[in-house]
Amino acid sequence: MKFGGTCLGSEDMLDRMTKVVKAEKERKIVVVSASAGVTNSMKDFVAKPRHEKEIDDFLLALKGKHVDMLPKKDGHSRKEALELIETKITKLERLLYGVTYTEELTPRTNDLILSFGERLSAIVVSSLLKHEGLEAVSMEADALGMVTNDQHGNAVAILDECEKNMAPPLESALKKDIVPVVTGFFGITKSGHVTTVGRSGTDYTAAVVAYTTRANPIEIWKEVDGFMSADPKLVKGAFLLDRLSYEEAAELAYFGAQVLHPRAVQPARLKGIDIVIKNLYKPSSPGTIIGSHRLARDDIIKSVSYLPNVATLKVYDTGAGYKSGFLADITACLHKANINIFSATTSQTCAALLIDEADIPNAKKAVKAIIGTVGENFEVKSGMALICTVGEGFGMTKGIAARVFNAVAAKDVNVDLISAGASMVAYHFTVDRKDLKNAVVAIHDEFWGKRI
Ligand code: ASP
Ligand code: MG
Numbered sequence: 001m002k003f004g005g006t007c008l009g010s011e012d013m014l015d016r017m018t019k020v021v022k023a024e025k026e027r028k029i030v031v032v033s034a035s036a037g038v039t040n041s042m043k044d045f046v047a048k049p050r051h052e053k054e055i056d057d058f059l060l061a062l063k064g065k066h067v068d069m070l071p072k073k074d075g076h077s078r079k080e081a082l083e084l085i086e087t088k089i090t091k092l093e094r095l096l097y098g099v100t101y102t103e104e105l106t107p108r109t110n111d112l113i114l115s116f117g118e119r120l121s122a123i124v125v126s127s128l129l130k131h132e133g134l135e136a137v138s139m140e141a142d143a144l145g146m147v148t149n150d151q152h153g154n155a156v157a158i159l160d161e162c163e164k165n166m167a168p169p170l171e172s173a174l175k176k177d178i179v180p181v182v183t184g185f186f187g188i189t190k191s192g193h194v195t196t197v198g199r200s201g202t203d204y205t206a207a208v209v210a211y212t213t214r215a216n217p218i219e220i221w222k223e224v225d226g227f228m229s230a231d232p233k234l235v236k237g238a239f240l241l242d243r244l245s246y247e248e249a250a251e252l253a254y255f256g257a258q259v260l261h262p263r264a265v266q267p268a269r270l271k272g273i274d275i276v277i278k279n280l281y282k283p284s285s286p287g288t289i290i291g292s293h294r295l296a297r298d299d300i301i302k303s304v305s306y307l308p309n310v311a312t313l314k315v316y317d318t319g320a321g322y323k324s325g326f327l328a329d330i331t332a333c334l335h336k337a338n339i340n341i342f343s344a345t346t347s348q349t350c351a352a353l354l355i356d357e358a359d360i361p362n363a364k365k366a367v368k369a370i371i372g373t374v375g376e377n378f379e380v381k382s383g384m385a386l387i388c389t390v391g392e393g394f395g396m397t398k399g400i401a402a403r404v405f406n407a408v409a410a411k412d413v414n415v416d417l418i419s420a421g422a423s424m425v426a427y428h429f430t431v432d433r434k435d436l437k438n439a440v441v442a443i444h445d446e447f448w449g450k451r452i
Contacts, residue, residue, distance in 0.1 A: 001219045002031040002184065002206035007280050008121050009036030013223075014069060016280045017125070018132050020221065023283070027174045030136070030181045031209055032125050033202040034117025035065065039185075042114055046096070046105050055096045062120070063089050069124045071131035081127035084138070085120060092116045107152035111186065112194045115142070118183035118202070126181040136179040144169060146187035146208060148195045155187060155195035157208045159267060162187075166212040174213075182209055203261035207275070211267035217274035217289075220260060226277035226288030227252060227259050230304045234437050235444045241288050241302055248302055248390050249275070249290040251426040255342075255388035256305040265290070300393030300400060304443045306436060307386040309357040310342060312417060315367065315375040316350050327351050329374040330367070337366040342386060343419045343428065351375075352417055354430065357382050384416065385436040388428040389443060395424035405429075407446035411438045 001021060007013050021030060033039075045058050066085055071078050095113050099105050122138035129136035145165025148155035173180045184202025186194055197204050203220055210218045225240045227249065232238040244252070246269040253262035259277055268275050274291040320326050327344065330351055334341060339362055342354040355363055360380055367378050389404055401420060404427060408415060413435040420427045431439050 001028055002202060003221045005033045005036040006223045007221050018128050020283050021129060022132055028179060029209055029215055030179060031184050031206040032121045033184050035121050038117035039114055046099055046113055050100050059089055059093055066120045066124050070127055077127045077130040081123050084123045088116060088119050108193050111152045111196045114196055115186040115194050118185045122181045122183045129179055134179050135177055136181050138181045141183045141186055142188035142194055147190060148187035150189045152195050154198045157187060159211055162208055163212040170213050200261050203264035207264040207267040210273050211271055217276045218268060219276050219278050221278050221280050223280060225279045227257055230440055230444045234440050243293050244288060244290045245293060245392050247425045251390045251423055252303055252305050256307045300397050301389055301391035301447050304389045304440055310354050310384045310386045311357045311360050311380055311382040312384055313353045313355055313363055313380050314350050315378045317375045318349055320349055333366045333370050337362045339363050345417055345419055383433050384430045385433045386428055386430050387439055388426055390426045392425050401427055403446055404443055407442040408439045411442045413439045
């Protein structure tokens with residue numbers, strides 16, 4: 001049972017959380033994010049130089065926030081939690097002083113600092129569960145041995161190592177009817193350094209925990225019902241999807257549906273574990289189930305998602321198509337600048353890459369440095385949106401792409417870059433941002449107009 005930051009963001013939500021954990025009669029492991037806003041506040045705090053005085057104020061507020069979340073009544077579980085919170089705050093204090101004095105923030109230290117949000121919330125949650133009469137124990141992912149590679153900020157779990165380390169302590173706790181409350185979001189390298197697995201990465205931790213213990217299903221508790229056929233803010237008739245395949249969920253999550261961390265699918269798929277999105281406001285509603293379901297006849301297209309802020313980076317070169325290493329050189333230079341590429345298409349004279357609009361300044365700098373050696377000139381087009389249509393049926397049904405593009409064309413929307421075929425379950429393309437809503441509504445109407 002994974003609980004995200006918003007599930008831990010208010011007294012009411014904490015109450016709902018303890019109720020659903022208590023109501024679950026099967027053996028269970030709880031995985032928690034930092035409380036809403038905590039990771040961001042730490043990230044912002046270390047992002048600029050601070051005075052010592054600011055550290056005190058910051059930690060006082062952080063501590064107060066977590067103490068306020070503890071069971072109100074004095075008692076053993078509150079007292080124990082207060083002590084644990086105190087030790088965490090002291091450690092964090094030392095780290096923050098270190099960063100302030102050295103005026104240096106390495107990716108490694110940054111990850112270690114950010115991990116404290118989850119460490120604190122795991123203490124709070126286990127204390128609340130204990131107060132409700134459950135045997136809960138907070139367990140930190142680094143101590144448990146959630147081993148990752150050393151890519152700070154976006155680390156990937158080494159699943160067989162994780163299994164070796166994590167299964168014994170978790171299973172032994174479960175056997176004793178203890179509810180482990182595991183910290184999400186971070187792991188540890190083989191050489192003992194804390195890494196984070198990417199923003200919103202607690203879903204991924206939950207999947208790793210499930211992989212190591214064969215826990216099934218993974219419940220992702222949120223404040224929404226699950227995956228929708230489209231963003232309900234754009235499309236009035238958008239509806240909840242009850243089932244998705246692993247691939248569909250991964251593509252939708254990657255391309256804008258902020259329901260699940262895209263990488264959470266991988267450990268689950270490897271062991272055939274279902275992922276269920278659950279709404280803390282409506283615990284009895286079934287939500288979206290993600291697993292290896294058979295294709296149903298009406299599954300042709302399932303959903304349309306989007307990324308609203310993308311840019312196209314085009315690098316031109318006559319004969320680019322014949323030059324081996326052309327694309328590799330460009331992607332390597334962007335990788336070095338820490339820029340993620342959403343998608344790439346190439347032609348004889350050009351390589352076109354989709355990037356986040358926020359990365360434009362860095363991308364320009366990086367590419368400028370290689371122009372002349374790699375590519376003759378380049379161009380960046382901002383103000384684009386990426387639309388992604390997803391469904392298992394894409395790979396096996398004729399005429400689906402034509403219907404998508406006809407629907408968009410009928411609204412007089414120009415399609416810029418198209419990428420299809422890389423995934424059997426997704427097509428994506430870019431449009432001018434001002435046309436985003438029109439295009440999404442047109443596709444939704446084309447496939448589900450009659451249902452509404
Ligand atoms: N606390 C982390 C974040 O805000 C991880 C998570 O919420 O899943 O990104
Ligand atoms: Mg979060």
